[in-house]
Amino acid sequence: xxxxxxxxxxxxxxxxxxxxxxxxxxxxxxxxxxxxxxxxxxxxxxxxxxxxxxxxxxxxxxxxxxxxxxxxxxxxxxxxxxxxxxxxxxxxxxxxxxxxxxxxxxx
Amino acid sequence: xxxxxxxxxxxxxxxxxxxxxxxxxxxxxxxxxxxxxxxxxxxxxxxxxxxxxxxxxxxxxxxxxxxxxxxxxxxxxxxxxxxxxxxxxxxxxxxxxxxxxxxxxxxxxxxxxxxxxxx
Numbered sequence: 001x002x003x004x005x006x007x008x009x010x011x012x013x014x015x016x017x018x019x020x021x022x023x024x025x026x027x028x029x030x031x032x033x034x035x036x037x038x039x040x041x042x043x044x045x046x047x048x049x050x051x052x053x054x055x056x057x058x059x060x061x062x063x064x065x066x067x068x069x070x071x072x073x074x075x076x077x078x079x080x081x082x083x084x085x086x087x088x089x090x091x092x093x094x095x096x097x098x099x100x101x102x103x104x105x106x107x
Numbered sequence: 108x109x110x111x112x113x114x115x116x117x118x119x120x121x122x123x124x125x126x127x128x129x130x131x132x133x134x135x136x137x138x139x140x141x142x143x144x145x146x147x148x149x150x151x152x153x154x155x156x157x158x159x160x161x162x163x164x165x166x167x168x169x170x171x172x173x174x175x176x177x178x179x180x181x182x183x184x185x186x187x188x189x190x191x192x193x194x195x196x197x198x199x200x201x202x203x204x205x206x207x208x209x210x211x212x213x214x215x216x217x218x219x220x221x222x223x224x225x226x
Contacts, residue, residue, distance in 0.1 A: 044216060096142075
């Protein structure tokens, strides 16, 4: 199985801050990675696919980068509605695997 | 607009079989893979498995011996069965779609069903 290691597991930041979340794959997954945001009680929502492509309708303050084994989700200017837990997903190999999640809180 | 609507039994006893169904509205089952994902309370996401619209299924190795995912194209729905459940299977279960035209990650999700296993 491909292990996806996310860091940090949680963070607290102020409105307007730049936030960076990392995801490391245990082997090369090229660009076969997506990022999701999940709010309590809801299904996850796709933000980024193929590592760096912004999902239609998602604010441009969200950005993804990386390839191979190292990936980053960046929120350029944190907004109050960005609270929640963020997950990376690799879909290069079976079984599909998620990172452990990063909980984002607004100070 | 594609919508996935799921339903099933929310309370089970140990050793019983979990059964959930997801109906696809606003789209066809063709050309996509139909998935089940679960999330224990307060924990992360775990992929359970998927089926194609012709019934070709792939499963997580950790659940493979207990799980079956099937598709019913006449009703535009797909189903999950997980047998011999224990308390460790208590989780929110989500159905989700992925496919070539969606860049292979999950783009549409069901609303989730909380399944509790307790004696």
